[in-house]
Amino acid sequence: MLVRAHRGNTLAAGVVVLTAFTVEAELRLDLGDGARFALTAGLALLAGLLGLGSPVQGDRPRTYQELLFAIATLAATGAAAHLSALLGSSLSSRPMAGTVAWVAGAGAICGLALARRRDATLALLLGTVLAIVALLAAAGAAWPGDDPLDGVRLMLVVVLVLLVGAILVRFDRRYRHAVVLADVLGVTVVLLSATFLVRADHRLADALGVVPGSGAAGTGWELLLLVCGFGLVGLGSAAREQGPGWLGAIGLVAALLVVSRGGGGLVGWPLALLLVGLVLVVVALRPVAREVPEDAEEAAGLEQAPAVAMPLRPVVLPPPDDEPR
Template sequence: MRLHAHRGNTLTAGAVVLTAFAVEAELRGLGPRGVRLGLVAALFALTAWAGVRSPREAGGIRVYQEVLLVLAVAAGTGTLAQGAVVLGLGPGAPVAAGWAALVALGGALLAAALTRGRDATMAPGAGALLGLVALVAGAGALWPGDDPRVGVRLALLVAMVALTVGIVDRLERRYRQAIVLADVLAVVLVLLAGTFLLPHVPGAEDALGLPPAAPGAAWGWQALLLVAGFGLVGVGSTLHEHGPGWLGALGLVAALVVLADGHHAFVGWPLALLVAGCVLVAVALRPVEHVVVPEEQGADPPPPVPWPRAPLTLVGPPRRADEDDDEL
């Protein structure tokens, strides 16, 4: 059996509807657990087969293939969770952090396996989010101290470093994947800021089983949040990408809220931001000694260099025809 390219959109639409049915059946508890497990497993088999075995084109992966791979990752993660419950390894109430970490880790590994060798962007992004959930839940479950938020913050710091390395590594080779990782990095920034703002959310600490914590963050965390927020906004503006720009702006707002938490003095971050902003404005408005103008009056400026830049191709000088060459 083979999926033809012209029927890919139709099959993807059917898979989306079946996924909605599976979610609704799980929310309502329709039928025995084993039946729901079989439904999710069949949905995973269908979407994984269609996403992996669908014909590839020279122009890259198509949108319906991206959606099929994302559905396969979601259905595969649901299959792991349902299978664990059927085997008697339930999550408990509330959901245990270790159980969530193992299921999310399985989903992340599944996403990596499904997208290996394929120039996909949405499924690796979903896998990165699942890996983030596994890292955070695992750190919260294994942290030996009284407050697991400390372990979660360290895990998020490791995730930020790993994502930054991944973005730099893929920016030239796989540009779209780098942008998706930048979106995930912005989500990590928001989560990291959220760990410091939980005391201001009524009932949040009790619902998560966390001990009461004093509001505010240390200077190092504040600097990290501020630099990461400005950096993501700058990346989004420079590359003309809405995802890192808007998500980075949200992370920057969260960072500013953390910086202002419990502080009312002008000396500190407000003064530093004021000085930095005035310096940048002064540099931009400084007098220009030499003005570069086009050679011809009214000539259009050169077009901007596209990003990512195309790889350089070294071409030798044209070959000169020898006298002994045969004439065609």
């Protein structure tokens, strides 16, 4: 399916309008599961083919291509949900963890495949989040213990390790992908903190089928949450990326809420954080032997003299020989 580059924005606008029509048809019309599946699957196929048929320009997809791939991923997830209902398994039935796992897994496969094929960052974000949802639902469904949060928590740790490894591998070669995965890492830290905080609300714990409690965590869990929160804030500051920085700050606040559930007064984490903060402030304020430029570009500019532009002079061409003077 050939797509003209100069008509990409118009094409994406048309697909967005078709997406709005699909949503309205889902909400207003009394359609059967087969019709809903055909509608969402057709939208996913259309958006995916148009995105793949559009020309490659530069080293990254254009904005309209990112939008087409994102719509294809979300529509494929909806189509998987309607196919599940058509086959007799609904998201409103219990237990629904297995259904959530394979529906989210289908959407994750679509998003990650598009991200790998066309280097799409938004599809990578959606695909990674859907993959995490699928893994968490599968872990909660397959956990043999009484509390499914234990299985979810261990799966989140596995996800954290995989995300950190993927970020380290892609940071130099695919920087934009590394930033997106850092955003997902921040969301994962918030989810890991939520697995402890949800126990403190007994109504929410009963609704989710987990064992109520104080919301406190062990020292190892608290250390992991604090390290991830501070690490993401530091990564966002060093790389000058707002996404990992803000999500890391939210994860850090959630980690501090978990730490505060443990009690113990000043001794413990409050004292440790106070000492570490004072050490960092003292190190930053220590005298230095020479001034260091704040920016590498500024340091390079000190070594190179600025180029002087040559003045332009008009060039007067002689008239032709046959032209009267």
